[in-house]
Amino acid sequence: MGKNIELRKLELSNFKGIKQKTIDFNHVTSIFGQNAAGKTTIMDAWTWLLFGTDSKGNSDSNFAIKTLDANGKVIPKIEHSVTATLDVDGKEYKVQRILKEKWVKVRGDLETTFKGNTTDYFWNEVPKSKAEYEGKISELIDKNIFSLLSDPLLFNSLHWEKQRAILIGIAGEIDNASIAMGNDDYEALLKKLDDKDLEEYKKELASKRKKLNDAIRDIPSRIDEVTNNKPEALDFGALEKEKSELLEKIEKLDGEIQDRNKANESANAERQKKSDRVFELKTRNQNIEFEIKRNINAEASKESDPTESIRINLGNAKDNLERYERGVQKLESEVSDYKLEIETTEKEIVEKRKEWEDENAKELIFDAGSFKCPSCKRPLEADDIETEKERMTIDFRTDKQKSLELINKQGANLADRKKQLETSLESISKRISEGRVKVQETKEAVTKLETELAELESNKNSQQKSELTPDLKFKSELESNKEYQANIQVIKNLETDLEGGTGFDASDLTVQRNHLNNELYAIDGQLRKKEEIEKADTRIIELGEEEKKYAQQIADIEKEQFIAQEFTISKVNMIETKVNALFPVTKFKMFELQVNGAQVPTCIATYKGVGFKDLNTAGQIHCGIEIINTLCKHYGIRVPVFIDNSESIVETPSTDSQLIRLVVSENHKELKVV
Numbered sequence: 125m126g127k128n129i130e131l132r133k134l135e136l137s138n139f140k141g142i143k144q145k146t147i148d149f150n151h152v153t154s155i156f157g158q159n160a161a162g163k164t165t166i167m168d169a170w171t172w173l174l175f176g177t178d179s180k181g182n183s184d185s186n187f188a189i190k191t192l193d194a195n196g197k198v199i200p201k202i203e204h205s206v207t208a209t210l211d212v213d214g215k216e217y218k219v220q221r222i223l224k225e226k227w228v229k230v231r232g233d234l235e236t237t238f239k240g241n242t243t244d245y246f247w248n249e250v251p252k253s254k255a256e257y258e259g260k261i262s263e264l265i266d267k268n269i270f271s272l273l274s275d276p277l278l279f280n281s282l283h284w285e286k287q288r289a290i291l292i293g294i295a296g297e298i299d300n301a302s303i304a305m306g307n308d309d310y311e312a313l314l315k316k317l318d319d320k321d322l323e324e325y326k327k328e329l330a331s332k333r334k335k336l337n338d339a340i341r342d343i344p345s346r347i348d349e350v351t352n353n354k355p356e357a358l359d360f361g362a363l364e365k366e367k368s369e370l371l372e373k374i375e376k377l378d379g380e381i382q383d384r385n386k387a388n389e390s391a392n393a394e395r396q397k398k399s400d401r402v403f404e405l406k407t408r409n410q411n412i413e414f415e416i417k418r419n420i421n422a423e424a425s426k427e428s429d430p431t432e433s434i435r436i437n438l439g440n441a442k443d444n445l446e447r448y449e450r451g452v453q454k455l456e457s458e459v460s461d462y463k464l465e466i467e468t469t470e471k472e473i474v475e476k477r478k479e480w481e482d483e484n485a486k487e488l489i490f491d492a493g494s495f496k497c498p499s500c501k502r503p504l505e506a507d508d509i510e511t512e513k514e515r516m517t518i519d520f521r522t523d524k525q526k527s528l529e530l531i532n533k534q535g536a537n538l539a540d541r542k543k544q545l546e547t548s549l550e551s552i553s554k555r556i557s558e559g560r561v562k563v564q565e566t567k568e569a570v571t572k573l574e575t576e577l578a579e580l581e582s583n584k585n586s587q588q589k590s591e592l593t594p595d596l597k598f599k600s601e602l603e604s605n606k607e608y609q610a611n612i613q614v615i616k617n618l619e620t621d622l623e624g625g626t627g628f629d630a631s632d633l634t635v636q637r638n639h640l641n642n643e644l645y646a647i648d649g650q651l652r653k654k655e656e657i658e659k660a661d662t663r664i665i666e667l668g669e670e671e672k673k674y675a676q677q678i679a680d681i682e683k684e685q686f687i688a689q690e691f692t693i694s695k696v697n698m699i700e701t702k703v704n705a706l707f708p709v710t711k712f713k714m715f716e717l718q719v720n721g722a723q724v725p726t727c728i729a730t731y732k733g734v735g736f737k738d739l740n741t742a743g744q745i746h747c748g749i750e751i752i753n754t755l756c757k758h759y760g761i762r763v764p765v766f767i768d769n770s771e772s773i774v775e776t777p778s779t780d781s782q783l784i785r786l787v788v789s790e791n792h793k794e795l796k797v798v
Contacts, residue, residue: 126760130782133209138191140165156789156796163786173206220246276748288727294758295702333681340674354660355653377637405611416601431580438573445566452559462549469542476535488520710750741772749777
């Protein structure tokens, strides 16, 4: 078969407590030793050499490689190495990995300091980089495949999905078309899958069936609901007859109402003529009233009113007085604001003066501890200190001068601001004085005008007592107007005629018709129940048909589910048969039957009919070796197989791979290789 890798020699130096150890290996090698004697260390050394991990897959940063002293502390400054001689298809290779500690002496320190680890790699005694070394190893074998082929217990420790994928990858996937060939139901099933796999299609069927079951389960309650809401049957024939009689009575009343309305049309036309004449005469009288009022107002406007101009002047004077008073009040309010702002500015000027004095009084005082190198923080030399003092003095004076100039500038701005505020305050005070003079002058003018107005109004009232008022003149003119009075008399006569004529009243007939219409509405309401009963009966029939349709659809889906399940069972049997043909004794259960009849994928190894987890150590190892043999054939490579706890195995498993047996023996305190 393909590539065969065997371990011929393994040399350990300061590795996990083993100071020096060289082991020569045969095709079958047994290593005896008590617990903690170092058997597992041999496995760890082998995997660390190849992949930088221990036998459990932990990297060298996660397990202790270095040798410890009697106190449990790492012995420093020694190399830790593993060297192996390999036989690959008859060709010998020498491989070595060395872990070294990096010790560095920092300038100024007396002792060296540990700065981490480094690893050296050698292939046939030629130094290699890590990448080159790992490339050489990968040329021999992939790390993941190596683990499967070297540890009998590893495969069955994998997740069942990964086990299953490996086995199906070896045996080959079963094509659905080959299973369905010659079976009409199976071939029809595959056509329905489209872009779904079988399990998705089965879930789809289950979902449809659930929805149909839910729907069919609701139908009886829906039928009951329709039945309970269906109205009780009435004597619909008698109701139809009563409705017909009512319609005849209503039709007869409508004829009588129409006759009365025709008689009213001629009477209404005559009433309309009288009403139009009343409107015409009232409109004429309104025009007469308007002409009389206009003439009276024209005569009154010809007479001048001596108080009018005084009233106008008095109103203007009062408006001016109110405006002047508001202006003075506003300016007085501004005075308070300006005084407050001037007071605030004066305080700021005092503060600036104090700030200038404090800044001017500052002096530079040197602190001996300040003269250090900004990089290494060491004290400066004497010459450097004087230079630094001179630089600091110049910087201090420059900064102080700038601060004083800034404070002077700010103080000058505040002084200018105060001067502007005082100027504005003086201007406002002057305007207030002028405003108060205006207020007093206007008050005196208002008093004078009010006195003049009172005198004129007194004289005017005494003159008007001997004259008629406009209302009395208006009334007198109307009473003497013949046309106006004649129109009033005609209007009264016409309105009397309109009040007396009532026409032909049909309200009694309308009341009778409304009563009959109410009875008709009630009968129509009862007759509508007939339609509701018919709709309910139709809906009950429809629901019954829906129930039959759903039942048939459920039956069709159940048939599809049965075919899909039978197809699954056929595929299960074929897959298990194909996989189990790879092994002489070990068999795999690839599917598990659920309570609901579904076949759920799984992967459980059995050896001689016993599940792997229930096997004893010997049985598990025999099962694992048989799996390794099959994997070796598939991958085309063999590697050394380490069998831990080999003392429990009476008969050595049959395999073409190199076997390294680790045997617990209380009689061997030191490792013994046979």
